Amino acid sequence: MTPDDPTTPPGRPLDLPNISLxxxxxxxxxxxxxxRPATVLELAREVGYPDLPADDAESLARWFRDAADSGSLERYLETFAHTVAVMQTPSALRRVALECVRDLAADGVVYAEVRYAPEQHLARGMTLDEVVEAVLAGFRDGEAEAEAQGRPILVRCLVTAMRHAARSQEIAELAVRYRDDGVVGFDIAGAEAGNPPTRHLDAFEFMRANNAHFTIHAGEAFGLPSIHEAIAFCGTDRLGHGVRVIDDITLPPGTDLAAESFDGVELGQIANMVRDKRIPLELCPSSNVQTGAVASIAEHPFNVLARLRFRVTVNTDNRLMSDTTMSKEFYRLAQQFGYGWADFERFTVNAMKSAFIHFDERLALIDDVIKPGYAVLVG
Ligand SMILES: O=c1[nH]cnc2c1ncn2[C@@H]1O[C@H](CO)[C@@H](O)[C@H]1O
Ligand SMILES: [Zn+2]
Structure with missing residues (x-):
């Protein structure tokens, strides 16, 4: 495409360096x-964890990506045993949280909600409160550093309960206890099949009774019934993935998934509810391919959902396991579906509108940071 070509999207070229800006x-x-793979290695040496599957950073990075590329959520989740094992002390958690903020800021992320399951970090004697405080301290370190470097980022935390376990009520209480210190919500994660959202109904009701936000991993490894429960029974604010909502959308045979508009599409009750109520979909394209939720990026329903005006957001899920960043996720989607800066801006504003911080803070980021930032790139 040349600059005179009317199909050239306006503004700077859509390459990774520009997307990262x-x-x-x-x-x-x-x-x-x-x-970071190098951090996993260093922490493993420090805490005496001998079971890492590789002993240099490059091989370890490759191992995580390949092992996570399993086509099964259960096998994908097995890889977390190695990261969780080295995150069992306050100093390790604080360091990992700081580096997380550094990496996100370096990638041009201006607002992040980062989640983890405090109950998985008790193996060496920390309490749930100590875990949360160590992570929050690391996020604050990272925010201060980014601010000093002129790359401000706001990082908030979601605490996750493991859906196969029985600590969701405690974790929901933890979320509410730390709501003024940077914990903005609650979530459940882990193996979806066999552990439906309603298994943790009490925890969700507790969050609602306390006017507190939550999201639910639903519609990833298990389909519509999980999404239905998350919305109709649990009252979720957002859907973690929610990608299988596509099972409730009928497309005419032979539909091109990369099209700019979709005619003759029929939505079922669940899909309509998700769209009518503007329930945000936390879509994670690369992760969805690795866990087998979708067969490939080309077959990902991201574009269908975006063009049908669902509240789609772009996310990384697990940057180590998917060898990804927000910029890479945007780039992959652009390569596949032909997006330009205006699309990226829309997905970013969608995400900001769906954040669990207060309305005035969301608006300030949209008006003062996101819109001016895209205006520069569009030129
Ligand atoms: O995409 C996912 N689906 C379900 N569970 C996940 C996913 N990614 C990570 N975790 C699970 O969430 C825990 C807390 O962060 C991780 O340890 C992992 O077991
Ligand atoms: Zn996830």
């Missing part, structure tokens, strides 16, 4: 899925 918002990023 664009303000980005991530709502779905796991702390224990985003460690």
């Amino acid at each position: 664009a303000p980005k918002v991530v709502l779905h990023d796991h702390l224990d899925g985003g460690l």
Whole structure:
């Protein structure tokens, strides 16, 4: 395409360096899925964890990506044993949290909600409160550093309960206890099949009774019934993935998934509810391919959902396991579906609108950071 070509999107070229300059918002990023490979190695040496599958950073990075590329959520989740094992002391958690903020800020992320499961970090004697405080301290270190470097980022935390376990009520209480210190919500994660959202109904009701936000991993490894429960019974604010909502959308045979508009599409009750209520979808394209939720980026329903005006957001899920960043996720989507800066801006504003911080703070980021940032790139 030449600059005179009317199909050339306006503004700077859509390459990775430019995309990394664009303000980005991530709502779905796991702390224990985003460690630097070199840090995993160093912490393993420090805490005496002998079971890492590789002993140099490059091989370890490759191992995580390949092992996570399993086509099964259960096998994908097995890789977390190694990251969780080295995140069992306050200093390790604080360091990992600080590096997480550094990496997100370096990628142009301006607002992040980072989640992890405090109950998985008690193996060496920390309490749930100590875990939360160590992570929050690391986030504050990172925010102060980024501010000093002229790359401000706001990082908030979601605490996750493991859905196969039985601590969700405690974790929901933890979220509420730390709501004024940077914990903005609650979530459940882990193996979805066999552990439906309603298994943790009490925890969600507790959050609602306390006017507190939550999201639910639903519609990833299990389909519509999980999404239905998350919305109709649990009253979730957002859907973690929610990608299988596509199962409730009928497309005419032979539909091109990269099209700019979709005619003759029929939505079922659940899909309509998700769209009518503007329930945000925390879509994580690369992760969805690795866990087998979708067969490939080309077959990802991201574009269908975006063009049908669902509240789609772009997320990393696990930067280590997927060898990804927000910029890479944007780039992959642009390559596949032909997006330009205006699309990226829309997905970013969608995410900011869906954040769990207060309305005035969201608006300030949209008006003062996101819109001016994209205006520069569009030129
Ligand atoms: O995409 C996902 N689906 C379900 N569970 C996940 C996903 N990514 C990570 N975790 C799980 O969440 C825990 C807390 O961060 C991780 O330890 C992992 O077991
Ligand atoms: Zn996730």
